Amino acid sequence: MANKVTSMQTLRMIIQMLDRNISERKISRQLNLSRNTVKYYRERLLQSAHSFKELQALGDASLSAILYSDTPSVQDEDQRKEDFRQQVPYFLSELKRTGVTRQLLWEEYFEKHPAGYRYSQFCHYLNELSKVLQPSFHATYKSGEMVMTVRRAVDFAGSMMHYFDKSTGEQISCPVLVCVLPFSNLTYVEALPNARLPYLLAALNNCLGYFKGAPLSLKTDNMKQVVQKVNRYEPTFTELMQQWALHNNMDLVAARPYKPKDYV
Structure with missing residues (x-):
């Protein structure tokens, strides 16, 4: 086990830097600590039910109790991790469903495994x-090269949104178009009366x-309003x-059918 850091100020600096997603290597170098020490405290903090921001707000006594309480045995921890590993395919599959969040999955997991991992x-x-x-490939983009959406292609985002007609009280559904420049993440969002091509x-x-x-090109999902014939190599x-x-001097690009992530 790594040596315990005695300075509470140093501990709080570690938490602050972890909250900013700074790597263990950089933290150890900046605070003049061994990587094993930083890794030890990171693991201890992750085992708590608190976020890094919540941990920063705790008093010294509460923080010490989290960091220095007895740890589970190596055998118990290995078993817990293996049980969790077996459920990961299910978690990833559920996250693809509309409305399913990590918080909901964790609550379901923790109800079945009270001794399991905190959130x-x-x-x-x-x-x-x-x-x-x-595994995924991380693409890089040039400024002004392409426009797409947060879902990696110009598309109508997620489920329908709704608004109420004040005069009639009727709830009206409307598709929402989301476009983004991936180099800068500059985003444009517009709710449309419907998804027909003139409105698009x-x-x-x-x-x-x-x-x-x-931009030079427009990347689109295989919406029927845009793609007349779906094809992996030459869509129409x-x-x-x-x-x-x-008219806008732009190229049209369509994501591979059912595999939009392959083109990112």
Whole structure:
């Protein structure tokens, strides 16, 4: 086990830096501590039911109780981690469903496993294991190169949103278009009366006006309003969409069907 840091000020500096997602290597170098010491405290903090911000607000006595209380045996910890590892595919599958959050998954997990991980550690190990089970390529972009959405293609985001007509009290559903420049993360969002192509093109024009220019290309999901024929290599775009792209001197790009992440 790493040597315990006696200075409470140093402990609080570690928590502050962890909250800022600073690496263990950089923390150890900046605070002149061994990496094992930083790793020890990070693991202890993750085992608590508190976020790093909540830990910073605790008094010295409460913080010491979290950091220096008895740790579970190595055998128990190995078993707990293995039990958690077996459930990760289920967690990742559930997270794809609309409305499912990590908080909900943790509550379900903790109800079945009262001796299991607290929320912060649950998220930590879920992040680590998801990188192993779902490896991804990190793409880089140039300024003004492409416009897409937070879902990696121009698309209508998630479930329908709703508003109420004040005159009638009727609840009206509306699709929401979300576009983003991935280099700067500058984002444009617009609610539309419906998802038909005329409204979509008008919203895209508003988007380009908001961005004050047209990027080199537009990446789109395989929406029927935009892609007439879905194809992995050579998708066919609707004529009106092609005319719009030609007018704005932009290329049209479609994500691979059902695999939009492959193009990011």
